[in-house]
Amino acid sequence: MFTESEFILIVGAGPTGLTLAGELQRRAVPFRIVERSTEPFTGSRGKGLQPRTQEVLDDLGLLDRFRAAGSDYPELLIHLPGGQEMRRRMDPLHEATPQVPYPNMLMVPQWRTCALLAEGVPVELGVGVTDLEQLERGVRVTLSTSEVVVARYVVGADGGQSTVRKLLGVPFEGETHETERMVIADVRLTGLDRDNWHIWPGDDATSFRLGLCPLPGTEDFQLTAPPSDLSVEELVASVDPSIKVTHVGWTSHFRANIRMVSRYRVGDVFLAGDAAHVHSPAGGQGLNTGIQDAYNLGWKLAVGEDELLDTYESERLPIAAGVLGISTRLHRAHVDGDEDAMSRTDPVLRQLSLSYRGGPLAAEHRAAPGRVRAGDRAPDSPCGDTTIFDLLRGPHATLLAFSWSGDLPAASEKLAVHRISDEAALAAYDISSPTLVLVRPDNYLGCATTDSSGISAYMPRVLGQDR
Missing domain, CATH: 3.40.30.120 (Glutaredoxin)
Known part of the structure; x- marks a missing residue:
């Protein structure tokens, strides 16, 4: 399939790109993986690994390390106006069965997911892509270092602002809700237990004011809140003056962006993960869907035959469309203040029922x-x-x-x-x-x-x- 000088170029070293690199590495397929950032990702962002993703990690021989670094999701402790408290779980803990050994979502901060996936992977940091040219066989790529390489295949796993997707001219269809925003930050603080995911509703007891979720294996909490004129310290003090913020780390301003491509392959270039689909974080689907994009694509790239490679799009595009639908529904429940907006009991979210029935390889x-x-x-x-x-x-x-x-x-x-x-x-x-x-x-x-x-x-x- 590959000549001696040929290799696959992976653009982007997030969870999707790193999973793909691991898949190629264990098949002894030559590759390079480049990442335009000069430092590894440091934020908690996508912190939930669904049961199906844990099965992928099991197959890759990595699950023990992830389980050692993570934990089950904690119970929600909802601090109601007036001083009352209410406890609930987003999804009841499920017992393992012989058919489903990993039935519950595993919480691992995204930076640690990336670090575990990157072990032994030669990531080239500070290297982006500035141009692509499809050849009769392969792709000529200009890197931000001015190096020009010819790759047999290129995989754009470079996120929602994907340079590869833009260079291909593939539309990113969907919508951005500019008024639906959220602040996310990794913070350290005192005066709050780490046994619960703490939620403070607004004064109406239905809107969302602040969430503080303890991140396993760290001293951090992931803070989520609607945008406000208050600083992080002031925001936390406004719900409980006894809680003191001692450090504010990675911070992001999320806006509701719901988009996907209509093509996963253009010639010898493929799109995967957030480069192909972006979702609301509600339901913990985005990172997981990207990892499973890579899991689907890796072995097909190793075989390297066109008919098989075409099945990547035909199998994964409908999955992304379905995931976009369910994550959007959960997002709307949050926006509308639905009483069950925090519920995650739908078994589809666990991604064990995702199927390629009726597809070209079934x-x-x-x-x-x-x-x-x-x-x-x-x-x-x-x-x-x-x-x-x-x-x-x-x-x-x-x-x-x-x-x-x-x-x-x-x-x-x-x-x-x-x-x-x-x-x-x-x-x-x-x-x-x-x-x-x-x-x-x-x-x-x-x-x-x-x-x-x-x-x-x-x-x-x-x-x-x-x-």
């Missing part, structure tokens, strides 16, 4: 498939003395041969193959008869069939014609 050949079908996330399950996730972990595609006693498909040596008869695994996959399931490298079901020839025909679509 080959469901069974006459009567069960509830788990081609295009769906591969569930976990005990499997003898191991688990399905243990079998899937790594950059490979996997063939799960459920109750299969016959010959395996031709060329199955190109896959990790496991014969499975464990009743718990059969139940998790809702399989009652001999079945072959090819799980893609990003751990979605690609092909499900009762005929081994179906797997043989499908394999070149995800492994490449010459593999």
Whole structure:
């Protein structure tokens, strides 16, 4: 696929770009990753990692480090006008199950997410992109250092103000609500416990005045509040004079920006993460969707065949559109002062149900498939003395041969193959008869069939014609 001198250029070293770099690195695909900022990101910004993203991190071998650095979301302690208090959870804590081992959102400040993803990744800081030119094969890129390089592929993961997207001329369609703004800051303070996420409503008891959320593994709280003429110190003192702000760090002025592209690929250039879609932070979807963009794209870039690369847009664009819809709905609930505006009980938010059913890589050949079908996330399950996730972990595609006693498909040596008869695994996959399931490298079901020839025909679509 790649000649000796070819490489992939990743533009932007946020969570999306760093996840993609890790995906390429473990496949020994040559790449460079550049970041126009001269320092790593320092703010807490997107602090929630959804259950599906934790499964991605598990596959990458990073989840233990993230879980050590993070925590479950704390209970909300709402300080009502008049001195009363009310407690509630945004989403009740869920018990882990054999199929869903990581059922709850994990709180990790974004700067730490970036630092963990960046371990061992050679990020070139202070290097941006100033020009792109598509070639017959590859892209000529001018860097801000005046270096000119030719990359086989370029991935713009450079945020909502993406230079790559602008150079491509791809419209960023949607709307910006200039009057709907929020101040976000990382602060240190005294006089407030770290066991709760503290919320102060306005005097009407329905509008939002101030939030202070303790950030795990740090001394910081993430402050959120509507814009005001007050300083951070004055704002905090206005709700409780006993709380003293001792330090104000990263600060951002958020405005409601709801936009996405209509194209994820232009020639040999791809868009991912905030460069392709920006959301309200309500529901904790944006960072997670970007990480999963990279997880979808990485193995396809490693194969490097056009037909497979085209499936990146056809699979991820509808997902982004759906995420934009649900995060916008939650944002409107905040703006309108809905009583349940802080509720996050919708299971869709956990991103475990996101599916590529009906997409170009979903080959469901069974006459009567069960509830788990081609295009769906591969569930976990005990499997003898191991688990399905243990079998899937790594950059490979996997063939799960459920109750299969016959010959395996031709060329199955190109896959990790496991014969499975464990009743718990059969139940998790809702399989009652001999079945072959090819799980893609990003751990979605690609092909499900009762005929081994179906797997043989499908394999070149995800492994490449010459593999």
